[in-house]
Amino acid sequence: MRVPPLPADRWDEDVDDALRVMLPRRLRNPESASNALSTLARHPALTKAFLTLNVHLLFRSxxxxxxxxxxxxxxxxxxxxxxxxxxxxxxxxxxxxxxxxxxxxxxxxxxxxxxxxxxxxxxxxxxxxxxxxxxxxxxxxxxxxxxxxxxxxxxxxxxxxxxxxxxxxxxxxxxx
Incomplete structure (x- = not known):
């Protein structure tokens, strides 16, 4: 793995804010989020921007x-x-x-x-x-x-x- 999922001890408010775009509160943690979202969480600003588009394509299109x-x-x-x-x-x-x-x-x-x-x-x-x-x-x-x-x-x-x-x-x- 070149970019592994974000370690649990580095999940912070920025990560929570980024994942809020797609996930309910109960899933915004390293145990519940997918490997993809846990990996993207390494870059919260990019994740938040990307998930805004992705949520539209998956759920609102x-x-x-x-x-x-x-x-x-x-x-x-x-x-x-x-x-x-x-x-x-x-x-x-x-x-x-x-x-x-x-x-x-x-x-x-x-x-x-x-x-x-x-x-x-x-x-x-x-x-x-x-x-x-x-x-x-x-x-x-x-x-x-x-x-x-x-x-x-x-x-x-x-x-x-x-x-x-x-x-x-x-x-x-x-x-x-």
Whole structure:
């Protein structure tokens, strides 16, 4: 681990304030917070700023949760981010995404046309940081403007998190 979770004796008011953006009081401690949040807590100002965006994308976005989780899983697969894959595999299951559908995400395949469009969106952004007109038009047919914007920011945010988790050596609480 290059950047380990913050030791319990260094959790202070700044850390509590940073994590308040996402976690209820009972979870803002080194025993309850995830390895990811405990690692990010080493830099409270960055954590607070980042979590403001992340909370929107996870809990306040008009983007359907199913599509969000498909996009995040595809990012995690492409970035080989075990931490992100494991956590969002569980979130995907909670959203009713089956294990067969999750396996399809890793292959870049989906039976549902909108799910496949989301996979193509992630792949195109990965390849050239832009979308083809056909992919954009497809998104316009299924998502409103705010949903499309949130999708692009979700993909970018989880690319950033994958880079951070992989570089820091953040360990997953789940097995792959």
């Amino acid at each position: 008009p983007l359907p949760a199913r599509l969000r989780e498909i996009a995040i899983l595809r990012v995690a697969h492409l970035r080989d981010c075990v931490y992100e894959w494991n956590h969002h595999r569980e979130a995907a299951r909670t959203e009713g995404i089956t294990d067969d559908e999750i396996a399809g995400v890793a292959r870049g395949e989906a039976a549902d046309a909108v799910d496949q469009l989301i996979l193509r969106t992630v792949d195109e952004l990965e390849e050239k940081s832009n979308l083809s007109d056909a992919t954009w038009d497809g998104l316009c047919a299924h998502l409103d403007e705010h949903q499309r914007m949130d999708l692009i920011f979700t993909i970018g945010t989880y690319n950033t998190l994958a880079a951070a988790f992989n570089t820091f050596g953040t360990r997953s609480e789940y097995e792959r």
